[in-house]
Amino acid sequence: MFTQWLTLTISAIDKFTEHTGKLIAWLTLAMVLLSFAIVVLRYGFNLGWVAMQESVLYFHGMVFMLGAAYTLKADGHVRVDIFYHKFSLKQQALVNIFGGIFMLLPVCISIFIISFDYVMTSWRIMEQSAEAGGLPFVYINKSLILLLAVTLTLQGIAEICRNILRLNIGDANSIAGGQR
Amino acid sequence: KDQATASISAQPVKTFQWKLVTSWPKNFPGLGLGPEKFAQYVNEMSAGRLTIKVYGAGELVPGFEVFDAISQGTVQMGHSGAYYWKGKMPAAPIFSAIPFGMTATEFNAWLHYGGGLALWQELYKPFGVVPMAGGNSGAQFAGWFKKEINSIDDLKGLKMRIPGLGGEVLKRAGAIPVTLTGGEIFSSLQSGAIDASEWVGPYNDLAFGFYQAADYYYSSVWHETGTNLEFIINEKALNELPKDLQKIVEVAAKAVNEDMLDEYNARNNQALQTLINQHQVQVREFPKDVLVALKGYTQEVIAEQVAADPTFAKIWQSYSEFLQSMRQYNDLTLKAYFENR
Amino acid sequence: MEYLALLMFVVVCGVLLLGYPVALTLAGTALLFAGVGSVFGIFEPSFLNALPSRIYGVINNQTLLAVPLFVFMGAMLERSKIAENLLNAMSILLGRFRGGLGISVTLVGMLLAASTGIVGATVVTMGLLSLPTMLKRGYNPQFSTGIICATGTLGQIIPPSIALVLLGDVLSSAYQKAQLQMGLFNPETVSVGDLFAGAVIPGLVLVALYTTYCLLYAMFKPEQVPSLTQADINQIQQGRSKLSLMFSALVPPLLLILVVLGAILLGFATPTEAAGVGAMGATLLALYQGALSRENLTAVMDSTVKITAMVFLILIGASLFSLVFRGFGGEELVQGFFHQMPGGVIGATLVVMLVIFLLGFILDFIEITFVVVPIVAPILLAMGLDPIWLGIMIAINLQTSFLTPPFGFALFYLRGVADKSVKTSSIYRGVVPFIIIQLLLLLALAQWPRLVTWLPEMIYG
Numbered sequence: 001m002f003t004q005w006l007t008l009t010i011s012a013i014d015k016f017t018e019h020t021g022k023l024i025a026w027l028t029l030a031m032v033l034l035s036f037a038i039v040v041l042r043y044g045f046n047l048g049w050v051a052m053q054e055s056v057l058y059f060h061g062m063v064f065m066l067g068a069a070y071t072l073k074a075d076g077h078v079r080v081d082i083f084y085h086k087f088s089l090k091q092q093a094l095v096n097i098f099g100g101i102f103m104l105l106p107v108c109i110s111i112f113i114i115s116f117d118y119v120m121t122s123w124r125i126m127e128q129s130a131e132a133g134g135l136p137f138v139y140i141n142k143s144l145i146l147l148l149a150v151t152l153t154l155q156g157i158a159e160i161c162r163n164i165l166r167l168n169i170g171d172a173n174s175i176a177g178g179q180r
Numbered sequence: 181k182d183q184a185t186a187s188i189s190a191q192p193v194k195t196f197q198w199k200l201v202t203s204w205p206k207n208f209p210g211l212g213l214g215p216e217k218f219a220q221y222v223n224e225m226s227a228g229r230l231t232i233k234v235y236g237a238g239e240l241v242p243g244f245e246v247f248d249a250i251s252q253g254t255v256q257m258g259h260s261g262a263y264y265w266k267g268k269m270p271a272a273p274i275f276s277a278i279p280f281g282m283t284a285t286e287f288n289a290w291l292h293y294g295g296g297l298a299l300w301q302e303l304y305k306p307f308g309v310v311p312m313a314g315g316n317s318g319a320q321f322a323g324w325f326k327k328e329i330n331s332i333d334d335l336k337g338l339k340m341r342i343p344g345l346g347g348e349v350l351k352r353a354g355a356i357p358v359t360l361t362g363g364e365i366f367s368s369l370q371s372g373a374i375d376a377s378e379w380v381g382p383y384n385d386l387a388f389g390f391y392q393a394a395d396y397y398y399s400s401v402w403h404e405t406g407t408n409l410e411f412i413i414n415e416k417a418l419n420e421l422p423k424d425l426q427k428i429v430e431v432a433a434k435a436v437n438e439d440m441l442d443e444y445n446a447r448n449n450q451a452l453q454t455l456i457n458q459h460q461v462q463v464r465e466f467p468k469d470v471l472v473a474l475k476g477y478t479q480e481v482i483a484e485q486v487a488a489d490p491t492f493a494k495i496w497q498s499y500s501e502f503l504q505s506m507r508q509y510n511d512l513t514l515k516a517y518f519e520n521r
Numbered sequence: 522m523e524y525l526a527l528l529m530f531v532v533v534c535g536v537l538l539l540g541y542p543v544a545l546t547l548a549g550t551a552l553l554f555a556g557v558g559s560v561f562g563i564f565e566p567s568f569l570n571a572l573p574s575r576i577y578g579v580i581n582n583q584t585l586l587a588v589p590l591f592v593f594m595g596a597m598l599e600r601s602k603i604a605e606n607l608l609n610a611m612s613i614l615l616g617r618f619r620g621g622l623g624i625s626v627t628l629v630g631m632l633l634a635a636s637t638g639i640v641g642a643t644v645v646t647m648g649l650l651s652l653p654t655m656l657k658r659g660y661n662p663q664f665s666t667g668i669i670c671a672t673g674t675l676g677q678i679i680p681p682s683i684a685l686v687l688l689g690d691v692l693s694s695a696y697q698k699a700q701l702q703m704g705l706f707n708p709e710t711v712s713v714g715d716l717f718a719g720a721v722i723p724g725l726v727l728v729a730l731y732t733t734y735c736l737l738y739a740m741f742k743p744e745q746v747p748s749l750t751q752a753d754i755n756q757i758q759q760g761r762s763k764l765s766l767m768f769s770a771l772v773p774p775l776l777l778i779l780v781v782l783g784a785i786l787l788g789f790a791t792p793t794e795a796a797g798v799g800a801m802g803a804t805l806l807a808l809y810q811g812a813l814s815r816e817n818l819t820a821v822m823d824s825t826v827k828i829t830a831m832v833f834l835i836l837i838g839a840s841l842f843s844l845v846f847r848g849f850g851g852e853e854l855v856q857g858f859f860h861q862m863p864g865g866v867i868g869a870t871l872v873v874m875l876v877i878f879l880l881g882f883i884l885d886f887i888e889i890t891f892v893v894v895p896i897v898a899p900i901l902l903a904m905g906l907d908p909i910w911l912g913i914m915i916a917i918n919l920q921t922s923f924l925t926p927p928f929g930f931a932l933f934y935l936r937g938v939a940d941k942s943v944k945t946s947s948i949y950r951g952v953v954p955f956i957i958i959q960l961l962l963l964l965a966l967a968q969w970p971r972l973v974t975w976l977p978e979m980i981y982g
């Protein structure tokens with residue numbers, strides 16, 4: 001029963017993270033195309049817009065703020081694996097469970113609580129770019145801070161659940177993906 | 181009577197420790213020395229009852245995040261420039277610099293005797309932030325150019341680092357305003373990634389080494405005619421101070437406001453002579469028709485701002501009326517005197 | 522209370538060894554200390570309120586925009602087999618000579634390093650591409666793994682390098698801070714471009730030293746590094762003419778490297794702009810070679826997201842860590858330590874270099890750049906060190922650190938992709954000569970700083 005519930009939670013969160021990650025990935029291509037266009041327009045045609053420069057910066061922010069959870073799911077956040085890679089699967093699962101509970105969750109929840117007013121103030125005044133001709137969506141850009149906290153918390157919960165299952169089953173191969 | 185004195189002196193003296201964040205590197209010449217002096221004045225005048233620790237840009241919060249830090253109460257006060265908050269309040273740039281606006285003397289007169297300060301306080305009030313004048317850079321140079329500007333056509337396609345409304349005006353003249361962070365300006369100008377950049381005036385510009393990157397230094401004053409800086413204070417923190425400390429803060433700010441302008445005035449020409457004599461910088465002026473065109477674009481830009489934001493319109497009315505009366509008076513007096521002395 | 526800052530540093534190093542992701546460990550440990558500190562009234566919790574502003578500062582940092590673009594470029598070159606073709610062409614050219622395959626690996630590693638800057642990715646790529654080939658041709662496993670690890674870390678120093686982009690961002694503010702502290706009213710600036718220019722000569726010297734080592738090795742142990750047979754060469758060549766193979770494999774990436782690096786060094790573009798052009802160029806190159814399938818593009822975008830998110834989450838974690846470190850008064854502590862230290866600037870530099878070298882065992886370049894460099898660099902620079910020289914010394918120092926057993930990152934990466942038959946001990950022994958070469962280079966740079974500072978002065982005056 002408990003196991004079933006865990007598996008359901010994991011697969012639901014995984015699906016969500018996977019989809020956002022795949023979507024976000026296209027922004028990297030958009031960044032490349034846009035920055036190339038900026039260079040060509042500026043050097044070739046003496047044209048330039050602040051809004052265009054800023055949009056690359058916005059995409060950049062989205063890529064790493066929203067991609068962090070996706071990277072966690074893929075176990076892409078670098079670890080010091082001097083000892084970790086020698087640990088047994090059970091020990092590794094324990095590291096991930098305790099790290100998730102005592103590092104990831106407190107950090108994400110704190111970021112969310114501390115940043116909430118900061119972001120809401122920006123929404124209240126519909127904050128715009130400080131540059132003339134810049135993008136008027138600073139409040140959306142600042143919201144990435146809360147979104148990072150939320151998406152990383154979600155995926156963090158999924159990882160904790162996944163590693164609890166690993167403790168029980170003791171067989172890492174039965175659950176695909178995620179932190180190993 | 182003796183008993184009363186004894187009981188007062190026996191009470192522990194309540195002390196306050198404040199943090200002050202700035203938008204400039206710590207000890208940055210001119211701008212950055214203002215907050216340092218302020219902290220020192222307050223400390224001495226209050227005999228240590230209010231001590232202020234100054235943090236440079238990025239030490240606690242990035243330079244462009246100063247207003248938020250004060251508003252959120254992260255720190256008690258800051259030192260910055262109002263045009264950085266344009267994204268929050270479109271009218272904010274009026275309290276730092278408007279193209280073809282007032283000189284430092286005129287601005288301080290408007291602020292303290294023309295109703296400017298009340299409008300400024302009203303503007304920041306919703307954020308729980310109290311502004312005070314925090315120094316003035318005086319009239320700023322048009323900037324450093326890698327090529328000469330002989331007609332308005334020379335501005336077409338010119339890639340220039342210039343923030344704020346001045347950038348918007350130049351854009352209408354066909355230039356490409358570029359946003360660059362402080363550290364990128366010099367190398368971009370040097371490498372040719374940009375053709376021109378404004379900064380402050382000779383005193384700061386000499387310090388930044390721009391003369392190594394561009395040959396022509398345009399002295400024409402147009403986009404920042406007397407840039408006002410600001411002390412901004414968290415309203416709650418200010419109200420928690422006893423009345424005498426509040427007064428000390430206010431008076432120290434006023435002292436710095438005057439002191440910074442004095443320093444710029446004293447050092448600018450000294451630095452300009454160094455630039456000309458030691459570094460062979462060529463000082464130039466925009467031709468008259470370029471300035472006339474820029475002024476025309478400025479009026480367009482301001483008209484748009486007035487139409488878009490009622491607060492801007494209200495403050496602009498006070499500002500422009502005061503500027504008008506100042507111009508009448510100065511035309512009659514100083515303008516002729518500058519020619520005659 | 523300042524000693525809590527030091528304790529926090531020690532504790533975080535310990536916790537990191539457990540292997541939980543670095544970014545979250547840095548942030549989590551700092552938060553824990555801040556919490557305990559607030560309870561006992563020795564940490565002012567309001568410091569933490571600066572966090573959203575600091576994170577938004579990271580989101581808004583224009584200098585670091587070059588990172589995802591360079592990552593994209595590197596991933597594209599790797600994915601579209603441009604690297605593989607390069608290695609094949611090189612081995613046809615040099616394979617006839619004893620040790621020639623080793624030199625090919627060095628040169629391809631250099632070219633890869635000049636097109637991207639991710640050490641892990643280069644070691645893995647080179648390990649996958651060349652280790653099986655070298656072993657199959659009868660190369661000594663110790664020599665093979667050593668040269669692959671060493672050339673794989675060249676991306677650290679040969680521009681454009683992400684390590685140098687990050688370091689440039691940190692050093693420029695440290696340098697300004699140092700000069701203003703010294704009361705210099707004429708502060709000079711240091712940029713990413715300066716560091717790139719400063720790294721060119723040391724990088725080339727390193728490649729020359731590796732090549733020399735290959736030649737000497739071939740001279741003294743010829744049987745350990747046999748030349749390719751004609752059959753081997755025919756197999757690679759697959760009936761194509763040598764010239765066309767060379768041309769199609771070498772010219773496009775060389776052109777790309779020239780454009781990107783030239784644009785930055787000669788000042789046609791900022792590093793961010795050049796990174797955009799490079800990424801686009803790599804994509805067009807892949808398209809031209811018929812390698813721009815939907816699958817490859819997806820894979821490139823995917824690894825760009827993951828590597829970028831990894832780098833910037835560390836930046837955010839390190840930002841929280843340094844905020845708490847500052848809140849405990851840690852900065853004053855470190856400054857005090859260096860000011861009391863005997864031996865002046867040489868002693869201080871030695872200590873910093875040693876500390877960074879040791880930290881390089883457990884921390885990645887990014888963590889050291891964002892956690893350690895901002896603390897120590899202003900102090901060293903205020904003692905009069907040249908910022909470009911310091912940046913290059915730190916970069917090479919860490920490059921060495923990544924190679925040093927038992928804790929080198931490059932060794933882990935290669936272990937991860939090498940065949941089980943290759944013994945870990947032979948990987949460890951194989952890198953020793955290269956560690957010595959790099960230490961010699963560090964000594965040379967300390968003795969002749971002009972090796973670093975000459976080119977930036979020539980280019981930028």
Ligand code: NA
Nearest residue numbers: 320379380404
């Ligand atoms: Na200016």
Ligand code: NA
Nearest residue numbers: 634637679681
């Ligand atoms: Na590189």
